[in-house]
Amino acid sequence: MSAPTTVTAEVEEKRRGTVARLIRDPQAVVTGSILLLMVLAGLFANVIAQHGPNEASLSAALAPVGTPGYPLGGDQSGRDILARLLHSINTAVVSALIGASVAALVGTVSGLIGGYFLKLRGVTEWVFTLIMTFPGMLLLILLMPVTKGDYRFTMLIFGVLLSPGIYRIVRNMTIGVSNELYVDAAKVSGVTNPRILFRHVLSVVRGPIVISTAFLCGTSISTQSGLAFLGVGSKEIPSFGAMISEGFKNIHLAPAQYLWPSLALGLMNACIVLFGNSLRDILQGAQPKPQKIAVAHVAQGFEALDIDTGKASLLSVRDLGIAYRSPAGDLNEVVRGVSLNLKAGETLGLVGESGSGKTQTAFGVLGVLPNEALVTRGSVRIDGKEILGLPEADLINVRGSQIAYVPQEPMSNLDPVYTVGKQLIEGIMASTGVKRAAAKERALELLDRVGIPDPAKTFKSYPHEISGGMAQRVLIAGAVAAAPRILIADEPTTALDVTVQADILDLLRDLQREMGMAIVLVTHNFGVVADICDRIAVMKQGEIVEQGTTVDVFADPQHDYTKMLLNSILDEDTVRSDAPVLVEAAGGEVR
Amino acid sequence: MNAPLLKADGLKVSYPVRGLGKKPIEIVHGVDFEVGRGETLGIVGESGSGKTTIGRAILGLAMVTGGSVRFDGRDISHLGARDRRDLSKGIQVVFQDPYSSLNPSLTIGATLAEPLIVQGWDKAKATRRVLDLLDRVGLPKNAAARLPREFSGGQRQRIAIARALAPSPRLIVCDEPVSALDLSTQATVMDLLIDIQREQGVAYLFVSHDLAVVRHISHRTAVVYRGDIVEQGSTRQVTEQAEHPYTQRLLLAAPVADPLRQEKRRADRERLRAAQREADLQAAGF
């Protein structure tokens, strides 16, 4: 067994996976079968119907449904409605194939080029802006003298007019993929551009192209029908649009006549859209679900712990449990019975590696867990007052004024469309209830306090106009605006440079002293802990394995996990001292 | 020691700006450094300093607008596509982000074999090589048939190292290879890198913002600040007797994982800041 064969086998299995999953999806099976039957009926039109689509017989004019040889009756000119209907399917299918494939081809090729080659992007952008400037349907009508009413030529032009949609998707995804490091790694390995486009880029954009093309089939059919309804195109070509138009004129004489083509068109369109939806679900996986703004659900049978925590601690977390449901439906606890105590004015470091549940614990205390989370057990009290399980409307009064939050990533935590000042004012007004003018004054004061050199200028700036370090100061200003008693800081310096980190830690320390805040500092960095924390709680896989004062834990860790973590810290005093080794076997085998 | 493996002279690097006739923005303003055979040169700096850009220029991923880069005596600053492909046998890369550096839809085997296939290896030989590489970085053989999402961050970084080793390069540019990893994983990945270096004599250009990491792996260190190298020398010299004010600030800003020593360092930092401010004021006064 060799790796390349298993590689191809894997890819094949993935492809088979798509088809296999389509077959297991009832919606895809039903709509797909209907479409297949319609296409087959169209292909065998001459066998199924007894007359040609344009074969007129006076005796059959307006013949009712069920007339021998005319199962669906005859139209005004005495043509077989069934025959015309079946041939109309062919027209629709050809329209869909031409329109969608032209759009997919033009859009994909230009999207790959424009997305991958920065230099050519200007050109492709211009061409597609130009295409989008053509007044779509109107152009198709105006160009009748050129197309001579041939619907295939018309659909060809329509395909070009549709291509900007595909172009945009492919261009955006290609830009995204070419920024991925694996494309850089491939370039460094000497992989050629065509191979990168084909192997790395196309494999990612393939799914979305297939999906959009499926939907464009529907658009093409509707457009062709519309044009035929208007009268564009040869009278010899049977199509849904032309039949609906004729039926509509005879609506008082024979209402059923417009019913057949309308039903066929509606059915075909609906099946394409539904089939496209199934295809999208399968190729793109689960779509993001709506995120209702509300406090996370508490598990059934949940009761906040009824234990007296005494007056000693400001914040008391007891036996907190937070779980997520796996796709299979089982509950998977990520925080498993966490208990913490925080006294006024102290700083507690919540330390752990990624996935240890430290951030989830912080969100749980703030009541801002994602909607999918489930609080399974425990209690969170501020001054002995239970806040776990309170509705959002009540928590709004606690947040900002009692308990506040400083996030990790400064940029994504500011709303990009409002100025820094507007966002600060909004928070201040919400948490303190002061008037706008007072809030503005306070905001400027705060910006000055957190060490921003030109508060008035920053106040008027949009988030993208300030640096990461400045943005983090703004976020701290926002958090401490109402002088909260508890500040939860989730990796507040991780995204920052070391020199900025030191300044931010100093700022937090000063603010804490000034306002008497208690701080819960979530971090993975033991240097940060050593700098600012009074006590440490070490988390591992959702549990706190060790708690104690910072000095004690560093000097004499009790739990094996803590020992392991402390041992992994790179010792400051050792510098690499071994001399470079010269191995003259360059180009040889490993080992 | 004979001629250095890699030598940069007055290297300037710029990024192109979209649109015709727009001037590129210069990120690196002319830096000199060299990397010897089997040696690690650490490049330390903060975000936006240009440290990553230096690495990308050597890899041919960023535009060299001045100076030269010589690899084994040959100027590689403006290579065509074909020469670059040949050079990929000599220079390889390990990136920071273990998630974005592996194509999620390709198996590990396919990812590792790609550089070899491009070099014209036949399939059977490439397969054997892939299995050897996996073994070398401490992953099981059956990893070849699996997709990146089945691996943790540390394991993915091992895979990225294996990919870099595939064509037996003489230089690997490591761009923050351990920054995204957890503390415990960080140490083991660094040990792997050092072991490989001792075994195969490969040189590293090790780009990082983390002084502790650089100290651990680099023979020599260069400090980059706003597109210039402000200080370079042996790692011990740079980290213990820093001369440039920026290096001094950088060293004192990094917190040490020991509450008592950190308290002292904070005080030192405070003093240095006051002294530097004083010096700035005096300089402005004249």
Next chain:
Amino acid sequence: MFLFAMRRIGTGFILFLIVALITFWLLSFSFDSVIAQKLGTAASPETIAALKSEMGLDRSVVVQYLDWLQGVFHGDLGRSLYTQEPVIDAVPPRMVVTLSIVIPALLIATVIAVILGVFAASRGGGADKGAQGLMLFGYLVPNLLVAILLTVVLAVNLHWLPATGYVRFGDDPVGWLKSITIPVIALAIGGAAAIANQVRGAMIDELRKDYVRTLRTRGVSTRAVVYKHALRNAAGPALTVFMITFTNMFGGALIIEQVFALPGFGTYSFNSALQVDYPVLMGLTVFGVALTLGVNLLTDLANGWLNPKARIY
């Protein structure tokens, strides 16, 4: 912002010239059939040549285009080859008819879409499922069928509304309203579904972003978070679909007019195209392109207003 708008207008002008040139060039292939229609098939080559040179059709396409363009800048789009009516007078009244169903339909669709999209994205669960069902239904049925169905039910069977015909607003506002009601509904349904889907998707993305959580931790009310912050951020992505929907509705209107015998762009352009009445066809192109560019500009400006980062260009 002003510079941004001026640049957009400049770009639009160049686009207009190119689109008009391409259309003119495409139409020039059928100029011969104009002669054939005027003279019949039995005309001698000399007569044909004479008429050609009289109409200026024997010159090169570029010269003819520049000639036509010169007229455009003087507000002269030429006259219809058949009715001799000046194009500049013939097109606008018909455009008014088309726009009087497109614009209300677009506005209604947008309002419905925002309500439905925000509702679905901020409630989730059953509300989201219901809203998605409605959107799917809007997608499924071609607007031509909706138009016919509504006519059959509301006009032919129930006689609540007129089945066909157009009443000018100036003549009878109520009659006008009645005459456009069914076409507007028919157009609005599909558009509302398309925009609502986009609004929903963009809102879902926004509500999952970090800044939403941070705003919540500052005690900002849920209503402000949803409408003031998330919706404004989501509006940018939704605008692209808004523009595409306008183009689709305009196209759909051309066909729906036929159902209701409205004297708009649709029938007029169809008849002119049958006769290869190229001055009229070019006139329609001018107005069609101007309209598209105008809507593009408005969307761009709206996007610039909504999103400060987009103002940079």
